[in-house]
Amino acid sequence: MNELGFFLGVCFLLAMVPGPGAMVIIRQASQDTRRSAFTTLLGNETALLVWGIAAACGLTALVAASQVAYDAIRFTGAAILLFLGVQALVNRRGARPPAQGPGDGPRSGSAWQSYSAGLFTNLMNPKAGVFAMSFLPQFAPTGLPRFWGFALLAGCWALMDALWFTGVIWGIGKTRGLLSAPRVWRRISQVSGLAMIGLGIRAAVDG
Numbered sequence: 001m002n003e004l005g006f007f008l009g010v011c012f013l014l015a016m017v018p019g020p021g022a023m024v025i026i027r028q029a030s031q032d033t034r035r036s037a038f039t040t041l042l043g044n045e046t047a048l049l050v051w052g053i054a055a056a057c058g059l060t061a062l063v064a065a066s067q068v069a070y071d072a073i074r075f076t077g078a079a080i081l082l083f084l085g086v087q088a089l090v091n092r093r094g095a096r097p098p099a100q101g102p103g104d105g106p107r108s109g110s111a112w113q114s115y116s117a118g119l120f121t122n123l124m125n126p127k128a129g130v131f132a133m134s135f136l137p138q139f140a141p142t143g144l145p146r147f148w149g150f151a152l153l154a155g156c157w158a159l160m161d162a163l164w165f166t167g168v169i170w171g172i173g174k175t176r177g178l179l180s181a182p183r184v185w186r187r188i189s190q191v192s193g194l195a196m197i198g199l200g201i202r203a204a205v206d207g
Contacts, residue, residue, distance in 0.1 A: 004156075007139045011157045013195050015164035021047070021122045022165075028114065029169045036114045037169045043118030044165070045158040048132075050123065052154020055132040056147045074134060074203055081134055081200030089193040134203045 015022075021044045029037035122128055132154070141149045 011160035015161040039114035040118035043115040047122030048158040051132045056150030078203035085196030
């Protein structure tokens with residue numbers, strides 16, 4: 001239970017990392033209807049599930065075929081996590097929320113347009129796939145087949161991500177000034193950077 005609680009906490013913290021999916025959701029919530037923003041959120045979480053299950057399939061084959069290949073991907077993922085974490089800390093002073101002018105993005109489009117915006121933005125972000133391959137194995141539950149264990153973790157990952165952005169969507173109208181404050185944005189970048197560095201070190205040392 002402690003391991004699961006830690007995993008859920010890290011997932012919730014990592015949902016705060018500024019990334020392409022976050023930018024799309026925030027932009028949609030700021031410029032379109034709340035329903036449109038939630039539809040975009042659904043697409044974003046679908047992509048997380050796809051990445052998690054893809055990682056499960058890939059890692060299952062690698063573990064069965066070659067421990068060397070598994071370690072190579074593990075160390076590569078750890079290096080990328082460390083790089084992203086250090087980058088977030090170095091750039092935190094200049095971190096700013098995205099500009100949101102009246103002409104950015106579609107307004108009042110179809111449900112598919114909103115859904116696909118979240119889905120494809122996250123699917124075309126290879127960092128999400130690399131992160132899934134280095135993050136999920138650290139918390140794989142015992143007693144379950146690897147595929148179903150990864151699928152369960154991917155679902156929890158998507159759930160915690162959705163919880164964070166649900167709060168963002170509901171509160172963005174009233175807290176736009178707070179979310180746009182450079183000091184708050186820099187603090188989010190700092191904390192998320194430290195989290196990624198910690199996960200990178202853990203991935204490198206924990207075989």
